[in-house]
Structure formats: structure tokens, C-alpha cells
Amino acid sequence: MIQLVWLIPLLPLIGSVINGLFGKRMGKTAVGLVACVAMVASFLISLSIFIKILSLPVAERSVEVTVFNWITSGAFKLDVTFLIDPLSTIMILIVTGVGSLIHIYSIGYMHHDKSFWRFFCYLNLFVFFMLMLVLGANYLVMFLGWEGVGLCSYLLIGFWYEKKSASDAGKKAFVVNRVGDFGFILGLFLLFWSLAGHGITSLSYKEVFANIHHLDPSMLTIITLLLFVGATGKSAQIPLYVWLPDAMEGPTPVSALIHAATMVTAGVYMIARNNLLFSLAPYTGEVVAVVGILTAFFAATMGLVQNDIKKVLAYSTVSQLGYMFTAVGVGAYTAGVFHLMTHAFFKGLMFLGSGSVIHAMGGEQDMRKMGGLHGHMKTTSWTFIIGAIAIAGMPPFSGFWSKDEILWETFEKGHHYIWALGLLTAFLTAFYMFRQVFMTFTGRCRADHHTQHHLHESPKIMTVPLIILAVLAATGGIIGIPFFEEGTAAHHFLNSVFSSGQHVVNHAVAGGGHVANAAGESEAIHGGLELIMMGVSVAVGLFGIFLAALLYYEPMKKFAPSFWTPENLAARFKGLHTLLYNKYYVDEIYDALIINPIKRLCWYCWRFDLGVIDGIVNGAGWVTRLVAWLMHKFDVYIVDGTINSSATFVSWTSSFWRRLQSGYLQNYALVFVIGLLLIIGGALLGW
Numbered sequence: 001m002i003q004l005v006w007l008i009p010l011l012p013l014i015g016s017v018i019n020g021l022f023g024k025r026m027g028k029t030a031v032g033l034v035a036c037v038a039m040v041a042s043f044l045i046s047l048s049i050f051i052k053i054l055s056l057p058v059a060e061r062s063v064e065v066t067v068f069n070w071i072t073s074g075a076f077k078l079d080v081t082f083l084i085d086p087l088s089t090i091m092i093l094i095v096t097g098v099g100s101l102i103h104i105y106s107i108g109y110m111h112h113d114k115s116f117w118r119f120f121c122y123l124n125l126f127v128f129f130m131l132m133l134v135l136g137a138n139y140l141v142m143f144l145g146w147e148g149v150g151l152c153s154y155l156l157i158g159f160w161y162e163k164k165s166a167s168d169a170g171k172k173a174f175v176v177n178r179v180g181d182f183g184f185i186l187g188l189f190l191l192f193w194s195l196a197g198h199g200i201t202s203l204s205y206k207e208v209f210a211n212i213h214h215l216d217p218s219m220l221t222i223i224t225l226l227l228f229v230g231a232t233g234k235s236a237q238i239p240l241y242v243w244l245p246d247a248m249e250g251p252t253p254v255s256a257l258i259h260a261a262t263m264v265t266a267g268v269y270m271i272a273r274n275n276l277l278f279s280l281a282p283y284t285g286e287v288v289a290v291v292g293i294l295t296a297f298f299a300a301t302m303g304l305v306q307n308d309i310k311k312v313l314a315y316s317t318v319s320q321l322g323y324m325f326t327a328v329g330v331g332a333y334t335a336g337v338f339h340l341m342t343h344a345f346f347k348g349l350m351f352l353g354s355g356s357v358i359h360a361m362g363g364e365q366d367m368r369k370m371g372g373l374h375g376h377m378k379t380t381s382w383t384f385i386i387g388a389i390a391i392a393g394m395p396p397f398s399g400f401w402s403k404d405e406i407l408w409e410t411f412e413k414g415h416h417y418i419w420a421l422g423l424l425t426a427f428l429t430a431f432y433m434f435r436q437v438f439m440t441f442t443g444r445c446r447a448d449h450h451t452q453h454h455l456h457e458s459p460k461i462m463t464v465p466l467i468i469l470a471v472l473a474a475t476g477g478i479i480g481i482p483f484f485e486e487g488t489a490a491h492h493f494l495n496s497v498f499s500s501g502q503h504v505v506n507h508a509v510a511g512g513g514h515v516a517n518a519a520g521e522s523e524a525i526h527g528g529l530e531l532i533m534m535g536v537s538v539a540v541g542l543f544g545i546f547l548a549a550l551l552y553y554e555p556m557k558k559f560a561p562s563f564w565t566p567e568n569l570a571a572r573f574k575g576l577h578t579l580l581y582n583k584y585y586v587d588e589i590y591d592a593l594i595i596n597p598i599k600r601l602c603w604y605c606w607r608f609d610l611g612v613i614d615g616i617v618n619g620a621g622w623v624t625r626l627v628a629w630l631m632h633k634f635d636v637y638i639v640d641g642t643i644n645s646s647a648t649f650v651s652w653t654s655s656f657w658r659r660l661q662s663g664y665l666q667n668y669a670l671v672f673v674i675g676l677l678l679i680i681g682g683a684l685l686g687w
Contacts, residue, residue, distance in 0.1 A: 001048050005082045006067045008045050008092055009131035011038045016124035023117025032107040035120035039103045039127065043096035050089045058496050061086055064137050064206070071140075076201045083137035083205065087497045090337065091134035091269060094344045098261045099127050101465035105352050106253040108461040109359060119159060119251065126152035130262050134269060138204040139188050142270070146184070146234070149263045150177045156258060157250040169249040176243040180233015187226030194219055209276050217280070224277050224284040228291075231267025236318050237295045237325060242587055244318055248310040252355030255310060260317055260347035265340045268324040272333050275498055279331065289329025289410075293418045293425070296322025298584075300428035304435075305570075305580045308365050309354045312436050316391065317347060319425060323406055326418060332409035333498050338480055338490045339402035345476050346390035346399055349469035353384035356458040356466065357440060362451055367436065372445035376455040379463045381441045383470040388437050390473040392430035393541045398473050401480030404537050405488075408530055423540055430544030438552035 015038030023031045053061050062085040071078040082088075103123060110119050129152060133145025151174075158170025192203060198214045200207060212220070231237065236244040247259055258264070271278055271288065278285055296319045303315035320343050327336030358365055360377055374381040390399035403426065411419040445452055457463065479489040549556040551566050563572075570577045579585070 001045075001052050002063050002084055003065055004045060005049060005065050005084055005135065008042050008096065009128050009135065011042045012124040012131070013128040014038060016121050016128060019117050019124065020121040023121060026117065028111065028116045031117045031120050035124050036100065036103045036107070038124060039096060039100040042127075042131075043093075043100045046089070046092040046096045049084060050093055053084065053086065053089050061496050078138065078140055078203060080141055081137040081204070082135040085497055086493045087269075087272060087337065088134050090341060090494075092131060094341055095127060095130050095134065095262050098344050098348050098469070099257055101468055102253050102257045102261070102348065102352065105355070105462050105465040108459050109253055109355055110251060115159070122152055122155045122159065123253070123257065126156065126258065126263070130266070133266055137206070138202070139191070139208070140203050143185070143188065146230070146266065147181065149258075149266065150174065150181065150234070153177070153247070153258055153263055156254040157247045159250055159254065163249070166249040169246040173243040173247050176240050177233045180230045180240050183226045184230020184233075187223050187230065190219070190226065191223050194223070205273070212276060212280065220277060221281045221283050224274075224281040225287065227270065227274065227277075228284060228288055231270055231325075232291065235264050235267030235321050235325070237267070237291055237322065238298060241295060241299065241318050242590065245311055245314040245583070248308070248314050252310065252351060252358060255313070256348045256351035256355070259314065260351050261344035264317060264321055265324070265344070268321070268328060268336055268340050271325075271328045272337055275328075275333050278328070285329050285331060287329070289326050289415065289418055292322045292325025292329050293421050294322070295319070296326065296425045297421050297428075300425045300432070301580055302583050303432040304428060305577060307367050309357060309367050309370070309436065309440065310351070310365055312367075312432060313347065313350055313354060316429065316433065319429060320347065320391070323403060323422065323425075326410060326422060327406045330410050330413050330415050330418070332406060332413070334491050334494045335402065335405040335409050337494060339406055342390070342398035342402040342473070342476050345469055346387040346473040349466060349473050350384060350387040350391070352462070352466055352469065353380050353387060356380040356462055359458055359462070360455050361447060362454065364447065364451065367439040369446050369448075370440045371443045371447075372441070373455065374441040377457045379457055380466060383466040384441070385437055386470040387473050388433045391433055392545060393426055393537060395538060396477065398475070398477035398480075400538070401477035404534055405480060407537055408533055411533060423537065426537060427540045427544045430541040431548045434545045434548035435552050438548060443554045
């Protein structure tokens with residue numbers, strides 16, 4: 001079964017090609033069926049491979065399957081090879097499993113869209129590239145998927161391209177990702193160039209990791225920092241996070257698939273896959289952790305005051321991605337991947353839930369115009385609340401286990417300041433997520449009369465995926481409960497991926513110097529301290545929910561002081577509220593410091609091109625034309641004039657002398673006699 005891994009990306013690609021070429025003439029039912037069958041079949045193959053991997057001994061859970069030779073140039077040879085191991089298996093289950101649910105949901109959500117076929121073509125194509133990214137056994141196949149998901153993200157964010165804000169958001173995502181990708185490809189070039197100096201011409205993970213000891217630590221630090229630049233773009237970290245909130249202009253299923261469950265986690269996956277490189281570069285690990293926790297906190301503060309139901313989830317996504325980077329930055333790779341998985345469940349659920357709300361509200365996304373929807377949309381409401389509880393870190397839901405493990409690993413490894421900021425972020429997360437719940441589903445309905453009259457629950461093709469994701473969000477944390485000697489089930493399953501890196505590190509340093517734990521794990525002390533830290537985390541989350549209830553939940557408002565209202569607090573802290581509402585003016589700062597200067601430079605370059613370059617070219621053309629005109633006149637009047645005048649003169653003189661040649665003998669005799677007389681006369685006269 002493992003040898004059939006090539007079918008996993010191929011099936012979505014086939015679905016994309018069929019819908020792209022024939023979808024416009026197939027009808028919506030056929031288009032949806034093709035796309036969803038491709039995804040479900042891909043998921044079933046992924047599931048069977050996962051079961052097969054589980055049945056293998058731990059030492060044999062890494063299998064490479066070569067599909068075909070791609071590039072051969074001298075000593076360099078590159079195959080399209082897929083790597084099946086615990087890490088890639090988890091990723092393909094997330095991509096195909098959650099992706100299948102989102103595809104099914106999209107049939108209902110996008111049913112009335114005129115470009116239904118084009119949407120599913122792009123969606124299938126995105127899944128193909130994402131699967132190439134996570135399955136590739138070498139850097140070039142990964143990079144193919146990396147760039148492919150960036151392209152598809154542009155196509156899907158700007159799917160409604162007739163709307164300017166959507167097309168602008170698509171271009172913004174594409175440009176910002178290109179900035180990160182520039183760093184990423186520089187890192188790959190530097191890695192290949194550094195190893196090529198030691199006779200290593202392969203880009204496969206296996207060979208690179210086996211020979212990484214050839215690299216100088218400073219060179220490795222530069223390489224990993226460049227790779228991290230790529231991750232900040234793809235996974236929306238400071239300073240390249242600005243594209244993701246704007247990406248909410250795309251259809252809601254796009255937000256669920258790309259910006260919650262799959263593409264934005266590509267950077268986390270890339271670092272986890274290269275755990276050996278990052279573990280050998282502890283400085284880079286510190287940078288990753290600091291950027292991650294600052295992003296988590298920074299985005300959470302902006303989520304506090306947003307009113308667009310999708311924008312709140314967007315900033316929440318940026319914040320949760322920051323948690324994942326914090327985990328992999330401190331070396332807790334399993335915790336980071338575990339949170340990646342649980343986040344796919346509860347954030348995919350919440351995005352689809354927001355889409356269900358928007359569908360019922362006739363396209364309205366402002367939470368200030370919602371309220372009281374629980375009575376009209378009970379399935380959507382309950383599933384959305386389950387997602388909010390999970391992301392708030394409440395036990396026993398999935399988000400509790402993954403987020404608590406990140407906080408504990410961070411604290412245990414001595415990063416206490418990062419732990420404190422992570423704990424504060426957990427409080428903010430619980431607050432703004434339940435602010436969203438209370439504003440959307442409780443209280444009186446603030447929608448206009450026409451909208452209230454048409455409020456209804458979404459069809460089953462949309463609510464069934466919500467229910468499945470809600471079950472996963474509630475129970476998915478079970479693999480975070482310690483059942484094995486290595487710790488949790490997640491640790492037991494992923495240990496072979498990360499512990500092999502530790503063995504190479506130990507061999508490379510030969511026992512000398514301090515190196516970060518490549519497996520990213522330490523022996524957890526499951527004692528009193530960990531239980532206390534767990535209790536603190538839960539208490540902080542509960543406090544956030546309590547404060548949100550005092551401000552936004554009608555039955556609780558009576559227990560709050562009279563001044564304790566959102567309006568009064570916004571007025572009292574007007575400066576801070578304005579700063580957060582305007583997202584710290586980061587976009588405006590970028591406009592002032594980067595975009596507008598570049599636009600002005602482009603304008604000056606355009607003027608220089610128009611006035612100088614074009615002026616020189618046009619001037620040269622005019623000079624050439626002038627010279628050509630003068631040469632034409634010179635040729636006509638001087639050269640041709642001289643030749644024509646000579647011919648005229650000869651013609652005129654010849655006409656005179658021609659008369660002497662009359663052909664009459666008596667004339668010639670007369671001339672002869674006259675000439676003779678002239679000669680004799682001249683002689684006699686002494687001439």
C-alpha cells in the first residue's frame with residue numbers, strides 16, 4: 001500500500017484537470033462530485049498508509065518511494081521521491097481529511113456561484129501542491145509544493161476578482177509571500193552550495209542530514225535564518241503576517257482550508273522536517289521562539305477589538321501559528337506538530353461555522369449586526385462553541401492538551417519570559433473568542449428585519465462537516481494524554497522522526513558543546529509542578545471567558561459595574577482602542593516606509609525612462625531622420641544636380657557641334673576652304 005503513495009497527490013490533480021478543462025460544461029453536481037471523490041479517495045489511501053506505518057516496527061517507519069527521475073545534470077541527479085514517515089503521515093491525514101470535509105462543505109456554500117467549476121479546480125490544485133510539499137523527500141520537491149500553494153493561495157484569495165478588495169488581497173498575499181520565498185530559496189541555494197564543496201550533490205533530506213556535520217555553525221545559522229524568513233511569509237509571522245487578515249476576502253472555505261488547516265502551517269512543517277538543522281543552530285531557535293511568541297501576543301491584542309467575524313478568526317490564526325513557532329523554536333517539535341493538528345480541527349471548524357453564519361446572514365460579516373443566532377442555527381452555534389472552548393484551552397478539549405504542552409515545554413526548558421507571554425496570550429485568546437461567541441449567538445438579534453426573516457440553519461451538506469470537525473476538536477487531544485513510556489501517543493509516534501536527529505547531533509559534536517535537543521523533547525516531570533502549571537493555564541482561560549461574559553453576555557452583564565461596558569471601556573482607553581482597532585497602523589507604516597517610497601522610486605524611474613531613456617532613443621531617431629533628410633536633399637540637389645548639369649551641358653554643346661556633322665560633302669569642302677584661307681591669311685599677316 002505504501003508504494004501507492006503517488007496516488008495521494010495525483011488524485012486531486014486529476015480532479016483539478018477534469019474540472020478545469022470540462023467543468024464549465026459538466027454541471028455543478030458533477031463538478032462537486034469529481035472534486036470530492038478525488039479528495040475522499042486520497043484520504044482513504046492516506047488512512048491506509050497510516051495504518052500500515054503503525055503496524056511497522058519503529059525503526060522501519062521511514063520509507064522512500066521514487067516515482068520517476070526528474071533532473072539529471074552531470075553528477076547531479078534528482079528524483080521525484082516521496083517520504084513516508086510519521087511526520088508526513090500526520091500531515092497528509094490533516095490535508096486530505098480536513099480538506100475532504102471542506103470540499104464537501106463547499107458544495108453547499110458555493111452552490112450559487114457562477115464560477116463553481118473554477119473554484120473546485122483551484123481547490124483541488126491547491127491540495128495537490130500541499131501534498132507535494134509535505135510528501136517530498138528532497139528540498140526541490142518541497143519547493144515545488146511551496147511555490148504551488150503560494151500560487152493557488154493567490155488564485156483563491158482573489159477568486160472574486162470582480163471585487164477590488166479581493167483582487168488587491170490576492171496580490172498582497174502573492175507579493176508578501178514572494179518576499180519570504182526569496183529568503184527561503186537563498187537558504188536552499190546556500191545549503192546546496194555549502195554541501196557541494198564537500199562533494200555532496202544531492203538535495204535529499206537523508207543525504208543532507210547525514211552530512212550536515214560538514215557545515216560550519218555560523219554558516220548553518222545563516223542558512224536556517226534564511227529558511228525561517230520563508231516560514232515567516234508562508235505562515236504569517238512578524239513582520240510578514242499582514243497578508244493573512246486581508247486574505248479573508250476569499251470565500252470562507254478557502255479561509256478554512258488554506259488559512260487555518262494547511263498552507264499557513266507549511267512553515268511549521270518545514271522547521272519540524274529540518275529539526276536537525278535548526279537544533280544545530282541554537283541562535284536561530286531563539287529567534288524562531290521569540291518571533292513566534294511576539295506574533296502570538298501581537299495578533300491576539302488586535303483580535304480583541306475586531307468586529308468582522310472572519311477577521312477575528314484570522315488574527316486568531318496568526319496568534320496560534322505563533323504558538324507553533326514558539327514550540328519548534330524551543331525544541332518542542334512534537335508539541336508544535338500536535339498543536340498544528342488540533343488547530344486544523346478547531347480552527348477549520350470555526351471558519352466553516354463563520355461561513356454558515358455568513359450564509360444565513362446573506363453575506364453580512366459584521367458581528368455588531370448579528371446576535372441571537374443560537375435560536376435560529378443551533379447546530380452551527382453548538383459546533384462553533386465547541387471550537388471556541390477548544391481554542392480557549394479548556395479541558396478535555398483538544399486545544400487544552402496541545403497548548404498546555406507548549407506552555408509546559410517552554411517553561412521546563414527555561415524560557416520563562418516566553419512562557420509568561422504565552423500565558424497572557426492564552427488569556428487574550430479565551431477573551432476574544434468568547435467575545436465572538438456572545439456577540440454572534442447570544443442576546444437580541446441586531447440584524448435588519450429582512451435578514452431576521454430569512455435566518456435559517458445551513459443545509460446538511462454544510463452542517464455535517466461541522467459536526468465531524470466538532471467531534472475531532474473535542475476528542476482530538478486524546479493523543480496528548482500520556483499512555484507510553486515516551487510520554488503521549490504523539491510523542492510515541494513522532495519520536496522516530498525527531499530522535500534520529502538527536503543521534504546525528506550527538507555523533508557530529510562528539511560529546512562537545514551544548515546543542516539544543518533535536519528531538520525537541522525532554523523527560524516530562526509529571527509531578528506537582530506540571531499540575532500546578534496546568535491549573536494556572538486553565539484558570540487564566542476561565543478568567544478570560546468570565547470577563548468576556550461580563551461584557552458581552554446579557555445574563556452576566558448585571559453582575560458587572562455600571563461603567564463596565566464595551567462602549568465605556570473603549571471611550572476610557574480611546575487611544576489604546578484606536579491603536580488596536582487600526583492594527584497598530586502596521587499597514588500604514590509599511591505604506592509610508594516601504595510601499596510609497598517604492599512607488600515614488602518607480603515613478604521617478606518611469607519619468608527617467610520617459611524623459612531620458614526614451615528621450616535619447618527618440619532623439620537619436622529624430623537626428624537619424626534629420627540626417628537622412630539632409631542626405632536626401634544633398635543627393636537630390638548636389639550629387640544628382642551635378643550629374644544632371646554635366647549631362648545637360650554635354651547635351652547642349654553636343655547639339656551645337658552636331659550641326660557641323662551634317663553629312664553633306666559640299667559643306668565639308670566649304671569648311672576646308674575656309675580653314676585653309678584662315679591659315680594662309682594668318683601666315684601672311686604674321687599671326
